[in-house]
Amino acid sequence: MQQSAIFQDKSYLRHFWHPVCTVEELEKAKPSGVGPIAVKLLNEQIVVAKLPSGYVAMHDRCAHRSAKLSAGAVNGDSVQCPYHGWEYDAEGKCKFIPACPSAPIPSKAVVKKFDCAERYGLIWVRLDSSFESTSIPYFSGADNKKLRVVVQEPYWWDATAERRWENFTDFSHFAFVHPGTLFDPNNAAPPIVPMDRVNGQFRFVYETPPGMDVPDEAPIGTFSYTCTMPFAINLEVRKYTTDSIHVLFNVSCPVDDTRTKNFLIFGREKSDDSDHMHIAFNNLVFAEDQPVIESQWPAEISTDEVSVSTDKVSLQYRKWLRELDQASRQGRDAFREALLTPQIESGRAYPDATGTHQPPWTECVNR
Structure with a gap:
């Protein structure tokens, strides 16, 4: 092909x-x-x-x-x-x-x-504010006083931001890239989850398998994703082991055609342990992912890749990116409609799924 x-x-x-x-x-x-x-x-x-x-x-x-x-x-x-x-x-x-x-x-x-x-x-x-349709991505730990929040040092990958986004939201790779770190290798078949579009975000929930033999610092539990397009992922985890909240906010900066500068902020309710322990664990997970993602070629997502049903998250992501790309050529109104029109698969009720073309919050911006 x-x-x-x-x-x-x-x-x-x-x-x-x-x-x-x-x-x-x-x-x-x-x-x-x-x-x-x-x-x-x-x-x-x-x-x-x-x-x-x-x-x-x-x-x-x-x-x-x-x-x-x-x-x-x-x-x-x-x-x-x-x-x-x-x-x-x-x-x-x-x-x-x-x-x-x-x-x-x-x-x-x-x-x-x-x-x-x-x-x-x-x-x-x-770089371009002419459409006035986008907001700085959502981080659920920003105003949560119960969380201890840490901004890690940025990390650089020779990979596109699209590839990094798909890697972070790929349920199927956990068992093979992170066996014993994040996941049990015996849990290789993930569920297919409903995905909702609300206010320029993908929102979906993944119940990870309970009882896996992984380190205590591994944030395993109910995964609630709020992914602000195009490259930000807010993963809020209700941990099985402690019934506490652990948030990972990862966002990639598309530096150029082949390189990304990636940022991670994490927050946790149980904060009587060392920040460095969690930083070291996050870096270990990144080190497991990086060589695999940097090995993907071509660097850009290719049309000849073969997909299966459990690739739903990446397929829906690619679909929305294409819609945004095409809509941007048609102008501001088309772009706003493509970005902000709700599409609800899960049946969940979202108070902010109004269907209006307004960003979800007001920015304080130096223009």
């Missing part, structure tokens, strides 16, 4: 929010603690900084002689170029040219800016 990537053009992803760095990474980038820092999203080179007005993201290229602004500094309420000291405000407009301080500033002395916001200890960027 001839191989062909499902998505030839990923420009529709520019309408979504993506994490590009942690707050800690930004604070460590320069002695000032406010950046700037260089990041990359969907092949765009971006500079992120914290100005008095808030976090800002701009094209990482000075309009003067093309030096990277990320190699410069934050100077008051501006990002200053390292080459000739040109200063750009929060809107990306040059406000000062040291070489000719009294002359009019050229109208073209502007750097493209992007939507930027902080949430959950991560810095998020949206």
Whole structure:
């Protein structure tokens, strides 16, 4: 069979929010603690900084002689170029040219800016806000005072964000990639679960097999997924062993065509144990997954892959991605309808499944 990537053009992803760095990474980038820092999203080179007005993201290229602004500094309420000291405000407009301080500033002395916001200890960027249809993904541990929340260091994979998403939600691989870590190898046949679309999210529940011989730190129990399109997964686990909540929030940043920067935040009710124990366990699971996912070729999801019924989650995911891709070409209204129209398979009632084309919460965004 001839191989062909499902998505030839990923420009529709520019309408979504993506994490590009942690707050800690930004604070460590320069002695000032406010950046700037260089990041990359969907092949765009971006500079992120914290100005008095808030976090800002701009094209990482000075309009003067093309030096990277990320190699410069934050100077008051501006990002200053390292080459000739040109200063750009929060809107990306040059406000000062040291070489000719009294002359009019050229109208073209502007750097493209992007939507930027902080949430959950991560810095998020949206490259295209013209559709006004997307929100920063949902993390159930954000406002839960009972949880101890930890932001892990980002991890990099030579794999696409679509492949990483499918890996994290793939029930069938647990028994083979994580035997004795997350799963019992004798439980290789998972159920086929109903999947609901609500407010730009996939929501579904998987009851993992009880009584498996796995480590205590393994979050095994009732898996409740809330997956904000396109790459964020909020997995809330009601653990069988302790009847407590453990949340894993994983989201991938599509750096370029073949590489992802991945972020994990976890929270737990039972917090009298070591954070490092859980961090080490998460890293062990990632280390088991990484070589398998990086071995997939071609890097992009291919049309010639053979699927079976237990691949329902990935098949529904691919279907929705295609719908969003196609709808984005038709404009804002079509995109909103494709993203926000509820589709309920499970029969569960969702108070927020209104069918309206409004994001589920209001963002505080520096635009």
